[in-house]
Amino acid sequence: MQVSKFDLSFTFKGNKLTANCQQMKVHNYPQIRVAVNRDKGKTDIYIFYEINELGQKYYWYELENFKQDIAKVIAIKLEEIQTG
Numbered sequence: 001m002q003v004s005k006f007d008l009s010f011t012f013k014g015n016k017l018t019a020n021c022q023q024m025k026v027h028n029y030p031q032i033r034v035a036v037n038r039d040k041g042k043t044d045i046y047i048f049y050e051i052n053e054l055g056q057k058y059y060w061y062e063l064e065n066f067k068q069d070i071a072k073v074i075a076i077k078l079e080e081i082q083t084g
Contacts, residue, residue: 001025008034010077013062019074033056034074035077046071048078 008019019036030050048058
């Protein structure tokens with residue numbers, strides 16, 4: 001399995017967050033694993049699947065509370081990088 005790594009920075013509710021990303025193919029299906037570094041040493045993991053459908057490039061499973069909002073911001077940022 002080939003893995004490429006990159007860093008990502010984004011703002012969520014006025015807080016600047018950083019993330020370590022790994023782009024890979026698992027069972028021939030491209031996905032990006034995003035590890036968001038939060039305060040107090042906590043790390044949240046988000047998995048985005050590349051789907052390339054009209055109006056949406058990434059899919060992720062529904063998350064609870066603010067994590068769903070963070071996932072939306074990450075997806076937008078990933079699309080900006082891809083089209084950049």
